[in-house]
């Protein structure tokens with residue numbers, strides 16, 4: 001008798017064509033111009049980023065374009081010590097929930113150009129873009145965020161976003 | 163609701179990092195056969211099968227329910243698959259319960275599983291998309307910032323997460339099916355374990371497991387004919403919330419609070435802390451124990467950690483949480499929610515073996531999934547509601 005077959009390795013690969021839709025198209029085209037474009041809700045006036053075309057709370061179209069600042073506040077974060085199979089950032093690195101000025105929901109992004117032990121809740125950060133000639137209609141146009149040398153935001157200014 | 167629903171059979175596999183001794187059909191069949199035997203039934207006695215698992219990419223097999231139908235005795239019967247991310251084990255059991263309560267079927271076999279060793283559960287869902295920041299951190303990286311927010315909001319002492327990690331692993335030693343067996347676990351050992359996603363340490367995180375769980379649910383007539391004492395379903399609830407919304411609170415999610423309120427209303431529970439004897443909560447990272455204790459109304463907001471610190475949630479405390487060792491000791495993701503539901507049933511049946519809570523009459527089974535987006539819960543009791 002030969003050895004039983006206990007497992008067979010088969011890599012899986014998928015390619016997708018993503019239809020961005022109107023809201024996401026505007027957002028991605030904004031990134032290609034070095035701008036961060038959200039959408040405001042006509043009822044609750046909250047600004048969503050990335051925009052979805054609707055307000056999930058009010059259930060109405062949210063098509064008013066609102067340019068959001070590339071600066072914001074780290075509301076909370078974690079330090080990742082597990083190397084990723086797809087992200088080429090050496091560990092340890094920091095992933096943070098960042099509330100951009102003018103937006104009402106945080107985005108999740110990398111904090112770099114800062115010692116890990118100095119990252120904290122309330123830290124003020126700014127977007128670091130790829131060089132102007134390399135801007136594209138993708139979130140990767142923003143490389144990461146780094147400290148912006150402003151005083152920390154007060155806890156009360158972002159606690160409702162935790 | 164037209165019919166009562168009761169659990170008359172429970173089965174689960176031995177959970178392990180890799181169950182190389184069984185195929186995927188073999189794994190689900192192991193749990194299902196045990197549930198049938200427990201219910202005193204054969205495959206012939208089942209009217210329908212409801213199966214659940216987490217995303218297909220966890221094994222790399224698309225729609226595995228298609229090729230599992232015969233292994234689960236579903237030939238010539240209805241089989242359906244449920245999917246609500248990590249809460250799926252719970253919502254799968256609830257769909258089965260609804261089929262019974264609605265009078266559609268008399269005896270339903272429900273099964274949930276994951277065979278994580280066959281792919282890479284940590285990175286299987288990490289895809290590169292143009293509309294999201296190029297950040298990947300795994301599930302721990304997603305939940306760790308919310309844990310940090312909980313610690314800041316509640317001002318909980320740093321050792322609370324470690325207390326949970328030790329308690330659940332010691333409880334797992336009483337559970338022959340548990341994956342992790344760490345007899346020497348201690349606070350020092352947890353503190354010294356590597357920081358994976360700060361503030362989550364290695365020993366404060368769940369393992370990756372292969373495993374399955376199954377239950378047989380039936381109506382009042384079926385329960386009468388069942389050989390053992392059933393666990394009666396007193397209430398069921400599911401809720402969801404959007405991924406991104408202003409004011410969405412991922413520390414104390416509204417969907418979880420509202421799900422619990424609906425559940426307690428159905429079960430006639432006004433004071434969960436006093437009226438629930440044991441809780442099987444979905445705690446994949448230790449800090450989620452105090453967070454869910456608050457979300458589920460067992461403690462005031464910001465005070466859940468006190469229940470942990472005071473020993474209330476220990477197996478001999480007055481609100482034992484996860485006496486089986488919980489998700490922190492066994493985590494076949496798709497099955498994890500059903501294991502919580504099944505544990506609640508075993509406790510009120512008085513059949514939880516070495517991890518039985520004395521005199522348990524009312525138990526909560528709880529599951530959550532996605533980025534704390536999906537919640538599924540039930541209350542079971544030893545008495546007919």
Ligand SMILES: [Zn+2]
Nearest residue numbers: 041044055058
């Ligand atoms: Zn709105």
